[in-house]
Amino acid sequence: MNILVCISKAPDTTSKIAFTNNLTQFDENGVQYIVNPYDEWYALVRALEIKESIGGNVTIVTVGTVSDEAVIRKALAIGADEAVRIDADPKDAFFVASQIAGYAKSKGFDLVMTGKETINYNGSQVGGMIAESLDLPFISLATKLDANGSLLTLEREIVGGVQVVEVQLPAVVSCAKGMAEQRIPNMRGIMAARTKPLTVIPAEEVEDLTNYVAYQMPNAKSSVKLIDPSNMDELVALLHNEAKVI
Amino acid sequence: MVLVYINSTTGLSKAALETVTYGKKLGNDVTVITNGSASADQLANLGEYGASKVLVDRSVDGEDPQQLARLIASVADQVSASTVIFSHDIYGKAVAPRLSVRMKAGLISGAIAVPEADGSIKVNVFSGKAVGFVKVTSAKQIISLLPNSIQPEKTASTCGVEEISGLAGNSSIKVLETKKPEGNIPLPEAELVVSAGRGLKGPENWGMIDDLASALGAATACSRPVADIGWRPHHEHVGQTGVAIRPNLYIAVGISGAIQHLAGVNGSKVIVVVNTDTEAPFFKAADYGVVGDAFEVIPRLTEAVKRFKANQH
Numbered sequence: 402m403n404i405l406v407c408i409s410k411a412p413d414t415t416s417k418i419a420f421t422n423n424l425t426q427f428d429e430n431g432v433q434y435i436v437n438p439y440d441e442w443y444a445l446v447r448a449l450e451i452k453e454s455i456g457g458n459v460t461i462v463t464v465g466t467v468s469d470e471a472v473i474r475k476a477l478a479i480g481a482d483e484a485v486r487i488d489a490d491p492k493d494a495f496f497v498a499s500q501i502a503g504y505a506k507s508k509g510f511d512l513v514m515t516g517k518e519t520i521n522y523n524g525s526q527v528g529g530m531i532a533e534s535l536d537l538p539f540i541s542l543a544t545k546l547d548a549n550g551s552l553l554t555l556e557r558e559i560v561g562g563v564q565v566v567e568v569q570l571p572a573v574v575s576c577a578k579g580m581a582e583q584r585i586p587n588m589r590g591i592m593a594a595r596t597k598p599l600t601v602i603p604a605e606e607v608e609d610l611t612n613y614v615a616y617q618m619p620n621a622k623s624s625v626k627l628i629d630p631s632n633m634d635e636l637v638a639l640l641h642n643e644a645k646v647i
Numbered sequence: 648m649v650l651v652y653i654n655s656t657t658g659l660s661k662a663a664l665e666t667v668t669y670g671k672k673l674g675n676d677v678t679v680i681t682n683g684s685a686s687a688d689q690l691a692n693l694g695e696y697g698a699s700k701v702l703v704d705r706s707v708d709g710e711d712p713q714q715l716a717r718l719i720a721s722v723a724d725q726v727s728a729s730t731v732i733f734s735h736d737i738y739g740k741a742v743a744p745r746l747s748v749r750m751k752a753g754l755i756s757g758a759i760a761v762p763e764a765d766g767s768i769k770v771n772v773f774s775g776k777a778v779g780f781v782k783v784t785s786a787k788q789i790i791s792l793l794p795n796s797i798q799p800e801k802t803a804s805t806c807g808v809e810e811i812s813g814l815a816g817n818s819s820i821k822v823l824e825t826k827k828p829e830g831n832i833p834l835p836e837a838e839l840v841v842s843a844g845r846g847l848k849g850p851e852n853w854g855m856i857d858d859l860a861s862a863l864g865a866a867t868a869c870s871r872p873v874a875d876i877g878w879r880p881h882h883e884h885v886g887q888t889g890v891a892i893r894p895n896l897y898i899a900v901g902i903s904g905a906i907q908h909l910a911g912v913n914g915s916k917v918i919v920v921v922n923t924d925t926e927a928p929f930f931k932a933a934d935y936g937v938v939g940d941a942f943e944v945i946p947r948l949t950e951a952v953k954r955f956k957a958n959q960h
């Protein structure tokens with residue numbers, strides 16, 4: 402099976418989030434980038450597992466600049482066969498999805514996988530947009546995926562439960578927790594990643610449809626009110642009278 | 648013209664009423680498009696929340712985002728909608744991105760408020776560690792509203808309901824099985840949430856969490872390690888790599904308050920933390936704190952809630 406896994410970089414989960422330029426730009430100062438956990442832990446690892454069981458090829462694609470190649474190499478170290486970097490600053494989800502769809506259109510991938518969302522913009526948009534651009538079925542928030550010939554069986558999250566569904570390949574799938582377990586790259590993987598093919602292709606001319614005009618840090622909580630552990634009636638009274646939440 | 652999509656296969660959820668209310672706040676003329684089996688009378692009630700008309704396609708089961716995108720795009724065209732609104736649930740996540748491409752309309756995911764004066768809309772970013780203001784640069788826009796961000800408001804009376812069909816094409820997704828645990832409140836929609844972490848020592852101790860949750864009418868959640876080691880189901884995992892929630896009340900029991908956990912819950916309106924360790928970072932994000940042993944505090948709290956509820960009646 403010929404699989405394309407879409408990879409985004411994301412700030413390390415312990416990063417201190419701050420903004421510059423009058424709160425209009427993410428402050429990258431001191432920020433370490435990682436492979437977006439959903440892309441890595443679930444989409445990429447499941448793609449590798451499928452390849453290991455039935456054969457095939459796993460390509461990763463990212464829309465990014467040369468500074469993102471460290472993150473790409475990490476994904477290669479985990480086991481992807483080759484990487485493609487579409488050379489552009491990712492402007493918004495539509496821009497990213499259009500670039501990836503443009504690349505994937507003529508490549509005959511059986512399956513395109515994304516993480517369920519990135520941990521920086523949390524949009525959950527790219528997978529569905531690629532699917533629409535390629536006119537393919539889309540299964541979102543999949544927690545299980547098995548391939549049988551040209552048929553995929555998946556489990557996906559629905560409101561208040563899960564559902565088992567079937568779809569014909571080719572298809573686009575966004576991957577959530579449950580799909581696979583995180584893999585730590587080993588030394589051999591890291592060495593091999595250095596020489597795996599990383600193709601850089603130019604971006605297409607695409608307009609963006611959205612724009613972040615400003616950011617704000619959430620309001621800091623005023624200091625915590627401590628309640629005597631033996632007096633839970635007081636807590637309940639405060640939640641009712643003061644906080645008005647019960 | 649504003650078009651609101653709701654899924655009404657299992658009746659009208661609170662999230663659905665919130666999206667219609669939100670639509671009304673954005674424009675005077677609100678059309679609702681829905682699929683599913685809710686009765687015409689039920690759907691007519693959407694008028695009370697601001698719908699001027701409800702269109703329902705009963706032939707569409709709502710399981711294939713591609714089919715829904717076709718349906719909603721055609722209706723948007725017919726009613727000349729410049730704004731389409733979803734709830735940021737599985738439909739907002741699966742259908743809205745498709746529709747964005749189809750309509751060439753910018754998509755704002757996870758809105759948490761009505762638009763600002765400059766037209767930008769507030770959303771959570773960095774998994775709740777900050778908020779951003781997004782503006783659409785295209786002529787049309789699509790907004791998915793994070794559940795529990797606004798309250799449903801009744802402003803008018805019932806409206807007309809019209810059956811439609813033939814716009815959606817075929818489904819390419821075959822549903823083999825649907826599993827829905829009975830009686831559970833879906834976490835993203837819950838107004839009250841009781842959550843517990845590794846401080847509970849083992850899965851056998853969750854009875855007291857369930858008791859507190861049922862006394863309050865709350866949903867249950869957990870920290871990531873607890874889901875990873877299988878003490879609790881994955882869908883209860885909240886945080887940066889789990890579900891992001893913003894309930895009115897979040898009670899955190901035996902959770903240290905790691906940055907990745909806080910990311911998913913610090914949009915909660917009120918946070919109560921129960922922890923034995925005065926130094927637990929969670930206290931810095933809390934409104935009310937109880938320094939104490941969960942095994943003593945939680946049963947006591949449950950009793951206090953029951954007394955309070957009994958006095959309410």
Ligand SMILES: Cc1cc2nc3c(=O)[nH]c(=O)nc-3n(C[C@H](O)[C@H](O)[C@H](O)COP(=O)(O)OP(=O)(O)OC[C@H]3O[C@@H](n4cnc5c(N)ncnc54)[C@H](O)[C@@H]3O)c2cc1C
Nearest residue numbers: 844845846870871886887888901902903905907908923941
């Ligand atoms: C990339 C990445 C992503 C992550 N994403 C998430 C995420 O989405 N969600 C998440 O939750 N975590 C996430 N984590 C993990 C996170 O860093 C913490 O490890 C985790 O939240 C800790 O869980 P905990 O608070 O249950 O356990 P612990 O940190 O072990 O805390 C247990 C707490 O219980 C208290 N306690 C012990 N006994 C009692 C008692 N009897 N009564 C009351 N209190 C008691 C202790 O004082 C302590 O504060 C992520 C980590 C990484 C690296």
